[in-house]
Amino acid sequence: xxxxxxxxxxxxxxxxxxxxxxGKDSSTSAGMWAHTLTVQDYQALxxxxxxxxxxxxxxxWMNKTCCPAYMIRCDATAFKLSKHQKKVIKKFNRYMxxxxxxxxxxxxxxxxxxxxxxxxxVSVHKEVTKGVGADPNKPKAxxxxxxxxxxxxxxxxxxxxxxxxxxxxxxxxxxxxxxLTDLLEEYDSSTAKHKFELxxxxxxxxxxxxxxxxxxxHLIYQKYQMAVHGDPKxxxxxxxxxxxxxxxxxxxxxxxxxxxxxxHYQYLLDGQIIAVEVMDVLPECISSKYFFYxxxxxxxxxxxYSTFRSIYLIQQLHKSLSSLKYYLMGFYIHACPKMKYKAxxxxxxxxxxxxYKWTPIEDCxxxxxxxxxxxxxxxxxxxxxxxxxxDFNSTCCLHDRTIxxxxxxKTVRRRxxxxxxxxxxxxxxxxxxxxxxxxxMR
Numbered sequence: 001x002x003x004x005x006x007x008x009x010x011x012x013x014x015x016x017x018x019x020x021x022x023g024k025d026s027s028t029s030a031g032m033w034a035h036t037l038t039v040q041d042y043q044a045l046x047x048x049x050x051x052x053x054x055x056x057x058x059x060x061w062m063n064k065t066c067c068p069a070y071m072i073r074c075d076a077t078a079f080k081l082s083k084h085q086k087k088v089i090k091k092f093n094r095y096m097x098x099x100x101x102x103x104x105x106x107x108x109x110x111x112x113x114x115x116x117x118x119x120x121x122v123s124v125h126k127e128v129t130k131g132v133g134a135d136p137n138k139p140k141a142x143x144x145x146x147x148x149x150x151x152x153x154x155x156x157x158x159x160x161x162x163x164x165x166x167x168x169x170x171x172x173x174x175x176x177x178x179x180l181t182d183l184l185e186e187y188d189s190s191t192a193k194h195k196f197e198l199x200x201x202x203x204x205x206x207x208x209x210x211x212x213x214x215x216x217x218h219l220i221y222q223k224y225q226m227a228v229h230g231d232p233k234x235x236x237x238x239x240x241x242x243x244x245x246x247x248x249x250x251x252x253x254x255x256x257x258x259x260x261x262x263x264h265y266q267y268l269l270d271g272q273i274i275a276v277e278v279m280d281v282l283p284e285c286i287s288s289k290y291f292f293y294x295x296x297x298x299x300x301x302x303x304x305y306s307t308f309r310s311i312y313l314i315q316q317l318h319k320s321l322s323s324l325k326y327y328l329m330g331f332y333i334h335a336c337p338k339m340k341y342k343a344x345x346x347x348x349x350x351x352x353x354x355x356y357k358w359t360p361i362e363d364c365x366x367x368x369x370x371x372x373x374x375x376x377x378x379x380x381x382x383x384x385x386x387x388x389x390x391d392f393n394s395t396c397c398l399h400d401r402t403i404x405x406x407x408x409x410k411t412v413r414r415r416x417x418x419x420x421x422x423x424x425x426x427x428x429x430x431x432x433x434x435x436x437x438x439x440x441m442r
Contacts, residue, residue, distance in 0.1 A: 005041040005437040026066035034249035062353040069331035071351040076314035197268040204248035224292040285326035334368040352377035385430035392426040398438040
């Protein structure tokens with residue numbers, strides 16, 4: 001049975017206080033305990049809006065819960081940086097190279113501004129020569145960037161017509177700017193003030209490096225939870241840390257040379273861990289479980305920067321494992337302001353809670369503006385893995401170390417067959433998974 005995923009279905013519905021809207025007993029979900037889980041089955045569960053926390057897997061009751069949580073993923077192979085996102089990477093690189101997040105010319109500009117303001121003659125001159133507004137009969141002035149481009153092209157003997165065409169061409173390299181790879185690889189450790197490293201360590205089963213560094217990770221986790229989330233120190237001890245971020249039901253495996261399973265992606269500054277991303281590397285995606293960092297380095301915008309690093313990692317792994325191309329950012333809750341940033345990584349997709357089809361997020365947002373729960377993909381005759389009333393009879397069950405279909409199990413069990421729970425489990429995991437995974441029945 002080592003090749004099977006084995007689950008114990010826990011409840012029809014569980015309710016707890018919501019951490020997003022502060023509602024009491026308003027966050028509802030279904031849950032099951034994973035005794036063991038293959039990466040392939042977990043990938044399929046993710047594609048049905050299931051997510052794990054340690055060995056506990058849960059699926060929000062989307063049409064009942066106070067804050068419907070939609071699975072969100074970004075296509076790393078087609079990812080495009082925005083102007084703001086580029087600034088985050090440049091700031092990080094600047095700090096690593098120089099020890100400062102401020103551009104050198106910004107300091108001099110501030111000095112020039114101070115000098116001008118403190119000089120009364122300059123101030124009066126500026127006031128006297130101030131214009132009265134733009135002349136409507138004159139053409140609009142070019143921006144400095146356009147003027148520089150025009151002068152450069154004129155020196156090369158290019159006509160104005162050609163210059164206009166070239167400057168407006170979207171494929172022009174100068175307009176495209178640097179991409180993710182260019183910016184991340186700008187950091188040069190040989191000339192940098194700070195040494196920055198990334199280290200991927202297997203967290204389950206625990207590698208030697210993970211065992212050596214888990215105490216260091218835990219201290220950073222404590223700092224982060226206390227400073228960012230206001231948790232008391234007593235609630236973030238080593239036991240809680242391990243249960244939440246180390247324990248995993250995922251089986252260690254590899255595919256096309258890519259190691260799959262549970263990992264901690266460690267960020268090191270001058271040899272010390274300053275941040276960790278807890279992730280599962282799966283056949284189609286890297287699923288980001290949690291990210292925490294030393295609050296001392298909050299100025300580096302590490303949460304956003306880590307997303308770029310994970311996307312870049314996926315791009316590298318994709319070269320060996322072509323199916324691995326998505327960065328799974330967990331759940332997206334439209335009404336939660338703290339989650340708005342997830343929608344800024346393009347192109348991103350939300351999972352429809354009814355058809356289980358991934359839908360471009362720009363098509364989903366107008367619907368979510370109207371209703372917090374919405375079917376995101378239009379109905380089709382091929383909605384994913386429909387479950388009929390009798391499909392639960394084919395559900396695979398594990399009882400007394402023997403595998404049965406549920407229909408055959410009913411004939412050998414003397415006590416209640418828990419038919420309602422089996423039906424619900426089959427509906428929630430889907431017909432395909434219900435016949436490939438094992439439902440543990442006492």
